[in-house]
Amino acid sequence: MTSETRQQAAPAEVAGARPPVRRRGRFAGLVVALSVAVVASTWLAVSIGAIPVALSDAWGIVADRVVPGVVPGVVPRTWTPVQEQIVWEFRLPRALLALLVGAGLAVVGAVLQALVRNPLADPFLLGVSSGASFGAVLVLILGASALGGLSLSAAAFAGSLLALVLVYVLAQRSGRITPSRLVLAGVALAYLFQAAYSFVLQLAQSGRAAQQVLFWLMGSLGGARWDVLPLPALVLVAGVAYLLLQYRPLNALAAGEETAISLGVNVNRFRLSLFVLTSLLVGVMVATSGAIAFVGLIVPHAARLLVGADHRRVLPVTALLGAVFLQLVDIAARTVNAPQELALSIVTALFGVPFFLWLLRRRSADRAVNVS
Template sequence: MRRMSIGQWPGRVLHALWISALLLMAVLAGVAIGETTISLPVIFQVLANKLWAAGFAVDAIDEGIVWNYRLTRAIVAAACGAGLAISGVVLQSLLRNALADPYLLGISAGASTGAVLVAIIGLGAGAISLSTGAFVGALAAFAMVALLARSSRGQTATGQIILAGIAGSQLFNALTSFLITKSASAEQARGIMFWLLGNLSGVRWTSVLLSVPVVIAGLLVCLWHRRSLDAFTFGADSAASLGIPVRRVQTILIATAALVTAVMVSIVGSIGFVGLVIPHAVRMIAGVRHARVLPLSALSGALFMIAADILSRTLIKGQVLPIGVITALVGAPVFALILLRGNRSR
């Protein structure tokens, strides 16, 4: 791996500070905006009280809204958006297909099935138990999709794996529906169905402590393999000719994408289009170098999900929409534009 020259450090530090500032402003906006507007001074006072016991006189209701509700939602939304965007970048690069993402390849559906199965059969409803079940389901879904695509012509062609992913998604969605119908109580079924559409209402600080480290670790793993991802842009054979251990890198990166997706799904449910739209849009602006694409996709995904969360809470007064509805309303038209653009370029 090439070392970073001393002259590159100021630019990289400046970019990191810029990204951090944008993310901080987005989180503050997510905390401030809602049915009840919370001013920035009140937010800072609540944070000072909770983090450093500053002793500011803050209304108990405002403190509860900021600390226990909106701040956790904003942080988890940012982590979820960043994680899904990173997973989309990795899958699109490894498969050399701009339409690949955890949702289309069945990874999200498999993770949902695994998490629902764990919850219904009583193995636990905690974050770790659900994440473990979701991870197993995500790996099983991707393995099945890869086998389906490979068995069609003996190789994993990108078009075939997308079609296999759509079939896998339908299969695991059907399994999830069967499990809910067969085993869940009416109240449990309502909660699961709302969660499957993307739900941030139930997130707490335990969700923050699980999602944020997983996303940061996933981003670091992907950045470590950024040059390998650059090489995969030209195909696995080209990457192998450059001395990259193709199988090992593919295994590590696919497992990373599956783990990140599984944790996000176990916390907020299955959310589509983020891993598809964000990486594609970032590549149109920043090029194909993964040293830029990965952090910018993580930032863009985080900003997009925070904005979607704000819309889900404010679009209809007195109601909170599932965040997956918002991402689908934005992502579906963009997905159609990607398809049209691809057809015109042929």
């Protein structure tokens, strides 16, 4: 009787199984589809705006600039010098920055969620973004000279590092971090830094500068120029490359600290490197585009819904998805209320809050928040 029951139970197990091969094919297809979406959304982004540029012209302008002389033989020059200037000097760097920042913030979110084993972790909840904003606001209001010639990026990075170290120190007890303490410390510090930069803003009293800063705090890619791009590009590529090499320790850490230790991960050192890396990424991204909320929260979860929890798949999909998402968000921010631009956090929040609430309703999220 017993063995009969067991044999009957076996096919049910098989039926629930998804063959790994199919999943891998799906992953490759997804990466290709997302890469196409990155190009398509960027193409769209450079042609949409107050002065419309035809898609073919946008393509021609970029091709002509990248490989001079390639165009006359292929496409007639149908665009005006103004269009060329707008596309090349403003829209393309802005669109590229949207890709970099979207990918960067999303990847940071994925890493932090694994690091603290909390699905609600993102750069905002851990106070890192607020720290970066604080550093940046100090430079914007007081001037670089007041801070010993620190550049905006450097100040934002210093701020995010300061926040991260404080969160780390507050959340650990004899070297071990408990997720609930980490989130509480992060949220508390976020409020502290917000209060600090609001105070500086009030002191500054110069309405126009304060207005600019406020807009920047909500996120904007308006400052994109070619010379802004190299640093975030470098940090993003180096960061994602490092993380992809470390996908196995990341998986182990996501499975639990003791598990990671028993699997040979030097947890303290690995955690430290992840903390430094995420602060570097957030600092650089916030310095170029302000504090854009929700990207780091939503995108990794969407990626996991698509490809599961393995970071070898999660990281590339998160990066691509984040890039496309922020590109679309920026297009919306520029067009919905044109010629006025919306702050990016307004647009991301319109997507983000419903998603966040849905996440809270999930049982697994409940469990993670209550576990100490």
